Amino acid sequence: MKRVSLALALLAAxxxxxxxxxxxxxxxxxxTWVPDPGVVQFxxxxxxxxxxxxxxxxxxxxxxxxxxxxxxxxxxxGTHYGTNSFVVRNPYRPNETEVYARWRVTGAEGKQGFAVxxxxxxxxxxxxxxxxxxxxxxxxxxxxxxxxRGMSKAFGIDTARAxxxxxxxxxxxxxxxxSADVGSFVSPTVRAAWSVALNVLIxxxxxxxxxxxxxxxxxxxxxxxxxxxxxxxxxEFTIPLHLKRFSPWFHKAPKPVTIGxxxxxxxxxxxxxxxxxxxxxxxxxxxxxxVRWTNADPVEHTVTFDGAAEPGSPVIPPNGSYVHRFDKAGxxxxxxxxxxxxxxxxxxx
Ligand SMILES: [Cu+2]
Numbered sequence: 001m002k003r004v005s006l007a008l009a010l011l012a013a014x015x016x017x018x019x020x021x022x023x024x025x026x027x028x029x030x031x032t033w034v035p036d037p038g039v040v041q042f043x044x045x046x047x048x049x050x051x052x053x054x055x056x057x058x059x060x061x062x063x064x065x066x067x068x069x070x071x072x073x074x075x076x077x078g079t080h081y082g083t084n085s086f087v088v089r090n091p092y093r094p095n096e097t098e099v100y101a102r103w104r105v106t107g108a109e110g111k112q113g114f115a116v117x118x119x120x121x122x123x124x125x126x127x128x129x130x131x132x133x134x135x136x137x138x139x140x141x142x143x144x145x146x147x148x149r150g151m152s153k154a155f156g157i158d159t160a161r162a163x164x165x166x167x168x169x170x171x172x173x174x175x176x177x178x179s180a181d182v183g184s185f186v187s188p189t190v191r192a193a194w195s196v197a198l199n200v201l202i203x204x205x206x207x208x209x210x211x212x213x214x215x216x217x218x219x220x221x222x223x224x225x226x227x228x229x230x231x232x233x234x235x236e237f238t239i240p241l242h243l244k245r246f247s248p249w250f251h252k253a254p255k256p257v258t259i260g261x262x263x264x265x266x267x268x269x270x271x272x273x274x275x276x277x278x279x280x281x282x283x284x285x286x287x288x289x290x291v292r293w294t295n296a297d298p299v300e301h302t303v304t305f306d307g308a309a310e311p312g313s314p315v316i317p318p319n320g321s322y323v324h325r326f327d328k329a330g331x332x333x334x335x336x337x338x339x340x341x342x343x344x345x346x347x348x349x
Contacts, residue, residue: 082218
């Protein structure tokens with residue numbers, strides 16, 4: 001039983017900090033991911049090739065921006081915007097916008113077993129109603145994915161078409177994965193799309209990053225199904241934005257909290273952290289007295305002593321304060337870890 005709970009704890013630790021990780025899907029698969037409620041997911045795919053025929057090494061770029069908002073109940077709405085698309089060529093429309101909704105019927109990212117989602121979409125460049133049924137199966141460190149896609153007017157041509165895609169992502173460690181996929185139209189008149197990637201979870205952050213090679217120019221349902229004549233290199237970066245983080249814009253200052261503060265210490269001096277400065281940057285107290293730092297800024301600060309003279313504070317949130325008692329005479333210089341240019345000194349006599 002103990003062993004089982006330890007294994008479960010390890011599994012939980014291995015899961016990424018936030019949903020929507022490149023460690024669980026191939027570059028050209030929409031996957032089954034849905035952002036957590038109140039989270040805006042911003043993903044940025046950037047691919048390019050270098051034309052050296054003219055000797056000028058011209059770089060041509062193929063970016064796709066993804067924005068998706070988690071609505072709760074495994075629902076999301078989102079958009080893909082590709083600014084150099086080859087999906088609609090006649091008449092040529094380089095800018096491709098797709099809006100979509102997604103409903104994850106079952107499963108969750110990183111959870112063992114099946115995950116299934118439906119993604120109805122509309123492609124404004126092609127004037128096409130598109131859709132994808134995505135299925136993932138995760139077993140241990142491997143996730144296998146498949147997608148069935150339908151389009152009412154793919155490429156802006158008045159013919160309904162279907163495409164299929166499949167791929168896999170293998171997590172070599174908790175932080176590194178390799179993935180690959182291929183997508184093709186049924187009875188294809190166009191080139192199939194493929195991709196391979198090396199994916200990393202950036203430690204201590206909710207971000208994932210991939211280095212990739214592919215022949216697809218955009219990350220829409222249509223773009224993920226059609227290859228381009230050239231091999232493109234590039235990357236994807238995933239950024240979850242918690243809307244809660246922006247609440248200070250709309251609400252009063254958060255409740256005051258005090259960190260540290262040994263019982264019975266007489267507070268002999270106050271230091272305000274304001275405008276990214278320590279106001280009262282040099283103070284003198286007697287041994288056994290305490291100093292209180294109060295954060296009047298909307299960002300987090302720390303009181304970190306140089307050369308580890310004293311333990312120092314954890315992160316002090318906006319409106320938070322930190323109390324520290326100095327028992328020995330000396331000169332204690334300190335700074336803020338996120339803002340090393342914030343400096344101060346406590347002189348204890
Ligand atoms: Cu600071």
